[in-house]
Amino acid sequence: MDIYLPIAEMAVNFFVILGMGALVGFFSGLFGVGGGFLMTPLLLLIGVPSPVAVASQANQIVASSVSGVLAHWRRGNVDFKMGLVLLVGGLVGSSLGVWLFTLLRGLGHIDLVIRLSFVVFLGIVGLLMFLESVKALLKRRTRASQPRLRRAWIDRMPLKMRFRRSRLYISALLPAGIGFLVGVLTAIMGVGGGFIMVPAMIYVLGMPTSVVIGTSLFQIIFVSANVTVLLAVTNQTVDLLLALLLLMGGVVGAQFGVRVGAYLNGDQLRGLLAVMVLGVAAKLSYDLIATPVDLYALGETLSP
Amino acid sequence: MIVLRRLCCLVILLAIVAVPRSTAAELVAALSNHLVAITTGFTGTEVLLFGTTGGSGDVVVVIRGPEEPHVVRRKGRRLGIWLNEKEMRFESVPAFYSVAASSPLNEFLPDRVAARHQIGVENIRLMPAPDTASDDINDFRAALIRNKQKINLYPTKTAAVTFLGGRLFRTDMYIPANAPVGNYTVGVYLVRDEDVVSAEITPLIVSKVGFEARLSDFAKRFSFAYGILAILIATVAGWLANLVFRRG
Numbered sequence: 001m002d003i004y005l006p007i008a009e010m011a012v013n014f015f016v017i018l019g020m021g022a023l024v025g026f027f028s029g030l031f032g033v034g035g036g037f038l039m040t041p042l043l044l045l046i047g048v049p050s051p052v053a054v055a056s057q058a059n060q061i062v063a064s065s066v067s068g069v070l071a072h073w074r075r076g077n078v079d080f081k082m083g084l085v086l087l088v089g090g091l092v093g094s095s096l097g098v099w100l101f102t103l104l105r106g107l108g109h110i111d112l113v114i115r116l117s118f119v120v121f122l123g124i125v126g127l128l129m130f131l132e133s134v135k136a137l138l139k140r141r142t143r144a145s146q147p148r149l150r151r152a153w154i155d156r157m158p159l160k161m162r163f164r165r166s167r168l169y170i171s172a173l174l175p176a177g178i179g180f181l182v183g184v185l186t187a188i189m190g191v192g193g194g195f196i197m198v199p200a201m202i203y204v205l206g207m208p209t210s211v212v213i214g215t216s217l218f219q220i221i222f223v224s225a226n227v228t229v230l231l232a233v234t235n236q237t238v239d240l241l242l243a244l245l246l247l248m249g250g251v252v253g254a255q256f257g258v259r260v261g262a263y264l265n266g267d268q269l270r271g272l273l274a275v276m277v278l279g280v281a282a283k284l285s286y287d288l289i290a291t292p293v294d295l296y297a298l299g300e301t302l303s304p
Numbered sequence: 305m306i307v308l309r310r311l312c313c314l315v316i317l318l319a320i321v322a323v324p325r326s327t328a329a330e331l332v333a334a335l336s337n338h339l340v341a342i343t344t345g346f347t348g349t350e351v352l353l354f355g356t357t358g359g360s361g362d363v364v365v366v367i368r369g370p371e372e373p374h375v376v377r378r379k380g381r382r383l384g385i386w387l388n389e390k391e392m393r394f395e396s397v398p399a400f401y402s403v404a405a406s407s408p409l410n411e412f413l414p415d416r417v418a419a420r421h422q423i424g425v426e427n428i429r430l431m432p433a434p435d436t437a438s439d440d441i442n443d444f445r446a447a448l449i450r451n452k453q454k455i456n457l458y459p460t461k462t463a464a465v466t467f468l469g470g471r472l473f474r475t476d477m478y479i480p481a482n483a484p485v486g487n488y489t490v491g492v493y494l495v496r497d498e499d500v501v502s503a504e505i506t507p508l509i510v511s512k513v514g515f516e517a518r519l520s521d522f523a524k525r526f527s528f529a530y531g532i533l534a535i536l537i538a539t540v541a542g543w544l545a546n547l548v549f550r551r552g
Contacts, residue, residue: 002345002347002481003345004342004343004344004345004346004347004481004516006512006515006516006517006519006520007520007523009485010481010482011346011347011481011482047455047482059534059537059538060538062535062538062539062542063538063541063542063545065542066538066539066542066543066546067541067542067543067545067546068542069542070542070543070546071546071549074550112385112387116385225538228531228534228535228538229528229531229532230531231531232523232527232528232530232531233527233528233531236523236530238523238530238531240519240523240530240533240534240537241344241519243534243537243538244537244541247537247538247541247542248541251541251542251544251545251546254542254545255545255546255549288386288387289384289386291381291386292379292386294450294451295378295379295447296376296377296378296379296443296444296447296448296450296451297376297377297379297447297451298374298376298377298448298451299374299375299376299377299391
């Protein structure tokens with residue numbers, strides 16, 4: 001069954017789009033990531049122009065994160081206070097990131113440097129996580145362990161706040177700072193950043209893995225809603241019909257992701273997340289290194 | 305719409321003026337439909353073109369989509385990494401281009417005539433913007449055409465124009481689902497003794513109608529409200545899914 005998309009100006013198969021939405025929604029509910037890094041290449045593969053793909057999928061991410069957050073909330077796994085603090089940092093960071101991006105663009109190949117350091121950074125984070133969780137899993141699962149990274153200077157920072165759900169009493173500057181840095185990175189890289197945010201919350205803040213996923217999804221709702229409106233206004237490339245098809249699959253997929261996640265313990269989840277982060281790093285580096293099939297490509301022609 | 309129609313009339317007039325040898329009796333062609341209406345179920349369509357010739361000869365039909373600017377980028381390798389190295393901008397490129405003919409083109413149409421009338425992809429006039437032009441323009445031109453062919457906007461196959469009896473001809477022109485909206489022109493050429501003896505250009509409009517048209521109009525005119533609406537729909541959908549799953 002084919003449906004014509006009014007903004008993308010092409011026909012797509014109803015069930016293919018539904019399936020893609022469900023797949024990405026599943027990962028979103030399971031890991032607390034938005035899934036844009038998966039959805040964009042899938043949409044490009046079926047021929048959706050990239051401005052439309054990015055904008056419409058941002059809208060779909062709003063839906064699957066809402067669906068995922070509500071499901072996690074039922075299980076008591078969302079730390080709203082932490083989410084808000086992260087969000088404040090994130091909004092400031094992404095605004096600065098957008099500004100920084102335009103500035104750096106003028107300096108030539110700086111965004112290549114950013115891309116490369118991003119790949120290296122993701123690779124290291126993924127590898128460390130992977131090793132850590134394998135070690136924990138090999139230790140004959142004596143209940144799900146929680147990695148704690150305690151440093152004296154972290155405890156001495158001002159503006160201490162109690163985060164009941166996360167069972168933490170730490171400086172609010174820490175989560176706000178992480179939100180800020182991820183915000184800058186995501187604006188420059190053009191990705192949602194869930195897969196940086198989640199490891200940072202586990203390893204830097206020391207939040208329990210179960211709470212991390214719901215809380216990450218909570219702040220992703222606002223980040224992707226912001227992106228949707230911004231792109232709708234500046235590019236007018238949000239295809240409501242495409243987003244609708246994607247989110248129909250996405251909201252259901254997210255619910256299943258949350259359910260499957262409930263059967264896994266913290267170590268298993270972190271291990272799987274590590275594999276995913278490594279996968280993203282591998283994909284990004286492949287894009288940089290692999291010889292393209294055609295050296296020439298058509299740029300996007302935005303209709304006037 | 306009125307402005308568009310006037311423009312089309314002007315195009316037709318110009319076409320008639322441009323080929324002074326054409327006489328009304330030599331070539332008459334018409335479309336079954338001047339509007340390709342894009343609705344939610346649109347998956348491409350065929351438009352019938354039919355006509356008669358005043359005598360012997362071959363018929364070539366050229367469909368050109370609206371002229372749009374295109375950018376072609378070339379990747380280059382630096383320090384082992386592929387990045388966009390160079391770009392060339394073409395200000396006016398037919399968004400769609402396809403050819404139909406009653407015999408293989410090379411059998412009756414000399415290259416210089418084909419070039420003059422821009423028949424065949426290799427003869428489309430593609431001029432780069434002066435500030436991006438350089439010596440390797442032919443590589444960029446070829447790449448532009450190749451990439452258009454890959455997404456089926458420049459079909460590689462020459463479609464058939466069939467003669468029914470001696471004078472009457474017809475062809476089914478295929479407009480694919482990814483064809484850009486806008487004003488198309490359908491050029492019909494009668495070729496006799498290795499030259500175009502008559503030509504006629506007819507407009508064809510590809511346009512979204514109904515829901516599709518209203519939605520994309522809304523997205524353009526009230527973009528902020530559209531963005532907010534998109535978020536609202538997403539939020540409600542996420543909430544509904546949660547509701548359904550809690551019961552189930």
